[in-house]
């Protein structure tokens with residue numbers, strides 16, 4: 001039986017979901033606003049094909065909730081939202097499509113601010129910017145690609161976890177395995193190399209692996225083997241749901257912290273990791289650097305203030321560790337409870 005869209009919205013806690021169809025350009029988009037308690041809902045515009053509308057709605061709802069939690073845990077004056085635009089089956093004019101999407105964003109009067117996400121680009125944000133001010137990541141004002149900031153935030157999260165797990169925040173000599181050395185993973189590898197960490201990397205793109213071997217003296221393993229590398233820290237920086245029933249029991253890292261969104265296939269995976277003694281840094285805490293930078297640029301914050309917020313990811317991770325210990329919770333459940341309390345859920 002088809003999932004009821006209202007039930008999906010209610011179950012996710014997202015009480016406001018907008019649909020827009022523009023037959024002239026072929027645009028079909030959904031904007032899910034999970035929370036505006038702390039400020040306007042900021043979240044990227046994902047542009048891809050979905051098997052059906054239910055999958056598209058589910059993706060928007062799941063991602064919008066993640067954005068609320070990410071902003072809340074980083075102390076940002078933002079709510080959480082997400083847009084998904086369905087990749088048209090017919091040939092289309094990209095600029096007209098994103099212009100139509102921009103008008104959709106504008107119609108929400110600033111309750112939702114859009115940004116880059118997989119499938120959309122800085123150039124697309126510039127097109128949107130011609131019809132609405134409620135857009136970030138444009139080429140104006142140095143917003144651009146936030147990946148290097150995301151990587152720096154992950155580094156801070158790792159240092160905090162290392163202080164707790166190994167008694168020393170210094171990452172020199174630590175062995176870190178990185179799954180996916182694209183934008184975030186590559187920057188992270190560079191930062192870790194600078195700090196004297198030993199790296200093992202994997203990517204489905206051989207050239208990206210070769211770049212890390214060449215520039216950072218990284219060891220390379222296959223994409224299949226990277227999750228079970230015997231290392232100090234595992235950094236998933238490729239795609240979501242990598243920690244599932246078939247992989248959690250094979251993890252040999254003592255800490256997991258990376259840039260990828262939605263790393264846990266199900267909430268139970270976080271509890272299994274906890275029982276196995278693996279310190280899992282909740283993804284939306286570790287990878288908040290991107291949204292911190294985007295918000296800073298959007299609001300015209302000084303680079304020093306943005307850097308301070310990025311650096312504070314260290315303290316946020318420490319606070320989650322402390323909460324988890326005090327309440328005997330898995331790290332993932334602890335962060336969810338803390339974030340939900342912050343947005344009054």
Ligand code: NAI
Pocket residue numbers: 145146147148150179180181182183184185202203204205208223237238239240259260261287290291
């Ligand atoms: P990207 O597309 O530049 O990099 C992902 C890399 O993973 C690519 O090099 C790809 O070839 C590789 N990959 C794909 N499947 C793989 C597999 N099975 N095994 C090994 N490698 C594989 O994406 P980006 O921007 O670096 O983002 C990475 C993750 O971080 C995504 O999940 C994204 O949603 C998330 N994220 C990114 C932020 C950013 O600032 N770019 C901010 C917050 C989250």
